[in-house]
Amino acid sequence: MNQPFTVAIDGPAAAGKGTISRAVAARFGFAHLDTGALYRALGVKGGDPVAAAQSLASEDLARDDLRSLEAGAAASRVAAIPEVRAALLEFQQRFARRPGGAVLDGRDIGTVICPEAEVKLYVTASAEVRAQRRWLELGGDPAQVLAEVRARDERDMGRADAPLRPAADAVILDTSDLSIADAVALAVAEVEKALRP
Ligand code: CDP
Ligand code: CDP
Secondary structure (H helix, E strand, O other): OOOOOEEEEEOOOOOOHHHHHHHHHHHHOOEEEEHHHHHHHHHHHOOOHHHHHHOOOHHHHOOOOOOOHHHHHHHHHHOOOHHHHHHHHHHHHHHHOOOOOEEEEEOOHHHHHOOOOOEEEEEEOOHHHHHHHHHHHHOOOHHHHHHHHHHHHHHHHHOOOOOOOOOOOOEEEEOOOOOHHHHHHHHHHHHHHHHOO
């Protein structure tokens, strides 16, 4: 496939966006961009986040401390700054419409980055299930992990610029009671439907 085809995957922390995105990208041969990594890289870098967003480099994305709870919290703080989001917009939009297909996962892909995406999924799960998943990955105090997940949800949904919400035409995928295989199968079915209507 040489034309653009965008799969937009949004949703709250630890809902399964990345897992589904990687599987869909591998299944269809699409490129994948984890847009949360952009904000995490800016969050851990420190200094002026707007200047950093304007000169984000691949080595910033290769740091091995990006997945921590602290990096997630720092990411959601810099992500509330409109100038930061503006500086990252064009790169993400170009990625979304590259020839050959692209999967992007984040918070505002279907609403702001690529409202014309051929497939829009809003992947979610209860806060308790999501905190349990994050705790299995990172360990630590389970109550603190749940509090962090809730605080990040609130910040991401409550900000003025590009708040987290499902696009009007997004398919909602609640993974609370789904295995990874079942969640991936539902996502793959949505992509197939759009590819061969
Ligand atoms: O990208 P996002 O933060 O939304 O979530 P993820 O990193 O894909 O998934 C968070 C964790 O939940 C991972 O360890 C996944 O293996 C796990 N997961 C799960 O247990 N069941 C699912 N249906 C999806 C993800
Ligand atoms: O994997 P997880 O869902 O925990 O987080 P992430 O996708 O890596 O995103 C980290 C933070 O970056 C989010 O909590 C948002 O504040 C921000 N973000 C955003 O504002 N817009 C995006 N498109 C992606 C992430």
